[in-house]
Amino acid sequence: MTDSASTAASSFGPARILGIETSCDETAAAVVEDGRVILSNEVASQVDLHARFGGVFPEVASRQHIRTIFPICEIALQQAHLELDELDAIAVTRGPGLPGSLVIGINMAKGLALSSGLPLIGIHHLEAHIYSAWLQWRPHNLSAEPAGVTPSEPRFPLIALIVSGGHTELVLMHDHLTYQRLGGTLDDAAGEAFDKVARLLRLSYPGGPAIQAAAARGDPRRFAFPRAWLEDTWNFSFSGLKTAVLREVRRLQETRTELPVADLAASFQAAVVEVLVGKTLQAAQTFNANQVLVAGGVSANQALRETFHAQAGCPVHIPPIALCTDNAAMIASAAYFRFLRGQNDPLTFDALPNWPFHEL
Numbered sequence: 001m002t003d004s005a006s007t008a009a010s011s012f013g014p015a016r017i018l019g020i021e022t023s024c025d026e027t028a029a030a031v032v033e034d035g036r037v038i039l040s041n042e043v044a045s046q047v048d049l050h051a052r053f054g055g056v057f058p059e060v061a062s063r064q065h066i067r068t069i070f071p072i073c074e075i076a077l078q079q080a081h082l083e084l085d086e087l088d089a090i091a092v093t094r095g096p097g098l099p100g101s102l103v104i105g106i107n108m109a110k111g112l113a114l115s116s117g118l119p120l121i122g123i124h125h126l127e128a129h130i131y132s133a134w135l136q137w138r139p140h141n142l143s144a145e146p147a148g149v150t151p152s153e154p155r156f157p158l159i160a161l162i163v164s165g166g167h168t169e170l171v172l173m174h175d176h177l178t179y180q181r182l183g184g185t186l187d188d189a190a191g192e193a194f195d196k197v198a199r200l201l202r203l204s205y206p207g208g209p210a211i212q213a214a215a216a217r218g219d220p221r222r223f224a225f226p227r228a229w230l231e232d233t234w235n236f237s238f239s240g241l242k243t244a245v246l247r248e249v250r251r252l253q254e255t256r257t258e259l260p261v262a263d264l265a266a267s268f269q270a271a272v273v274e275v276l277v278g279k280t281l282q283a284a285q286t287f288n289a290n291q292v293l294v295a296g297g298v299s300a301n302q303a304l305r306e307t308f309h310a311q312a313g314c315p316v317h318i319p320p321i322a323l324c325t326d327n328a329a330m331i332a333s334a335a336y337f338r339f340l341r342g343q344n345d346p347l348t349f350d351a352l353p354n355w356p357f358h359e360l
């Protein structure tokens with residue numbers, strides 16, 4: 001934490017923020033203290049509901065959020081052993097995300113803020129993924145984090161790679177809430193590519209875990225799929241890789257060859273991992289970063305995690321699996337640093353389903 005942030009924090013003691021996340025198909029609520037210590041972190045997943053569709057069905061997601069948002073918030077407060085009037089602020093994902101899903105969480109947050117008089121803070125979902133790197137479990141929650149483990153606070157300047165279902169962003173940070181967007185995907189995000197290739201290979205939804213499981217049995221060198229390096233930029237592209245897999249699948253089907261699913265999955269995964277790791281570490285070296293942060297749902301991928309730790313020339317922080325996927329603790333963490341800056345959004349603010357990261 002910067003000196004100014006530390007001074008502001010000490011002026012009013014511990015700050016406890018309730019975070020709410022409903023950007024897609026997870027209904028989540030959490031209470032975080034001082035942007036770091038997780039007092040509770042509750043997530044109601046909809047994966048099983050959407051598996052039958054092979055992807056997220058927006059109307060189904062919205063209806064399920066309505067059913068679960070109130071009990072999830074109630075449980076988060078109970079697990080934190082706090083009442084609403086003992087909090088310092090309410091935070092909620094404002095965007096990007098599915099419009100119907102976002103509105104459910106925002107309306108819940110507005111209702112709580114209105115009834116309690118607490119400040120209301122709208123948070124960018126991708127910014128929150130970055131702040132998952134600041135989180136740690138409270139000491140007695142040993143089931144979530146080993147005893148005695150207290151992750152050190154990330155050191156600026158740092159490079160953050162955000163890889164999720166709909167986004168791939170490479171960001172340089174010199175301080176809290178200060179972002180220089182270096183690049184991003186020009187077409188498919190990494191997670192999107194995983195889902196699409198999983199469908200090509202007739203694997204289950206969600207695609208990321210299914211590809212990883214299949215790849216564990218395969219040869220990553222069997223198929224020489226392309227790597228889009230996009231020289232002299234920090235951008236990414238996975239559309240060509242996805243098309244290459246499609247063509248290989250069709251070629252094999254035309255020859256009536258049984259699809260070597262494991263080898264296809266392993267070769268595809270290796271191509272994605274090589275580009276993500278290579279460009280991120282190159283950026284860290286170019287900008288003299290003290291640390292690399294990797295966040296978002298795709299950061300749960302074991303091959304990606306192992307390759308980063310094996311190749312990095314500087315410390316790499318990748319959150320525990322529970323904090324890689326969508327959760328509300330990261331929303332509350334990001335909100336803490338905005339709370340220190342005095343952010344208090346009006347009750348009239350709207351959802352921003354297509355909120356660009358560069359507008360932060």
